[in-house]
Amino acid sequence: MLGAGLALALCALQLCSAALGGSHPQVLVERSGSRSLRKVGAFAWENCGDKKDPVVVQSLSVAPDPISIPGSLRVSAAASSSKTMASPLKAVLVVEKALGDLWIQLPCIDQMGSCTYNDVCTILDDLIPPGTTCPEPLLTYGIPCHCPFKAGSYSLPASDFDLPDVELPAWMTNGNYRVRAAVSNGGEELGCIKLAFSLQSQ
Numbered sequence: 001m002l003g004a005g006l007a008l009a010l011c012a013l014q015l016c017s018a019a020l021g022g023s024h025p026q027v028l029v030e031r032s033g034s035r036s037l038r039k040v041g042a043f044a045w046e047n048c049g050d051k052k053d054p055v056v057v058q059s060l061s062v063a064p065d066p067i068s069i070p071g072s073l074r075v076s077a078a079a080s081s082s083k084t085m086a087s088p089l090k091a092v093l094v095v096e097k098a099l100g101d102l103w104i105q106l107p108c109i110d111q112m113g114s115c116t117y118n119d120v121c122t123i124l125d126d127l128i129p130p131g132t133t134c135p136e137p138l139l140t141y142g143i144p145c146h147c148p149f150k151a152g153s154y155s156l157p158a159s160d161f162d163l164p165d166v167e168l169p170a171w172m173t174n175g176n177y178r179v180r181a182a183v184s185n186g187g188e189e190l191g192c193i194k195l196a197f198s199l200q201s202q
Contacts, residue, residue, distance in 0.1 A: 055191025066198035
C-alpha cells in the first residue's frame with residue numbers, strides 16, 4: 001500500500017505548493033489547541049486511524065526542513081497493509097495553515113486543498129496510464145503505482161523528488177501546515193495519516 005500511501009503523502013506535501021490560486025477563499029478557523037498533532041516548524045507525522053486499520057505507515061522522513069519550493073524533496077518511507085486495496089479507493093484530505101494561534105482550513109480549489117477524491121485508483125491511472133512502467137524510484141523498489149495494491153510491506157529508501165516552481169502569493173506558500181489524509185473503501189477506513197510541515201518559497 002506504500003504506493004497509495006506515499007502518493008497521498010507526496011500529494012499532501014505538494015498541494016500547498018501547487019495551484020491554490022484565486023481570490024481569498026472562505027476558510028474554516030479553529031484554535032490551535034483543538035487537535036492532537038500540534039508540532040509546527042519541523043516535520044512530524046502520525047498514524048491517525050483506528051488500531052484495526054489494515055494500512056499502517058511505519059516510518060516517514062522528509063528533508064529539507066522547511067521544505068523549499070522550488071527544490072528537491074528527499075523522502076523515505078515504509079508502510080504495510082494486511083489486505084489488498086482495490087478500486088474504488090476514496091481519499092479525504094484536510095489541509096490547514098497556521099495563522100498566528102489559529103489554524104485555517106484551506107478549501108478545495110481545482111482539486112487541490114481540502115478535497116475528497118472518490119477514487120485514487122482512477123487518478124493514478126490518469127497520471128500513469130495502465131500498461132506503462134511505474135516511474136522511478138517506485139520501479140526500482142517494487143512499489144506499485146496502480147490498483148490493486150497487494151497486501152504486504154513496502155519500503156522506499158531515501159529518494160529525491162523535484163518540487164516545481166509555482167507562482168503563488170507568499171501567504172499561500174510560506175508557513176506551517178497540517179494535513180490529514182484518510183483512505184477508505186466502501187465506507188471502511190483503511191488508513192489515516194497526519195502530517196505537519198513548513199514550506200518556504202525562494
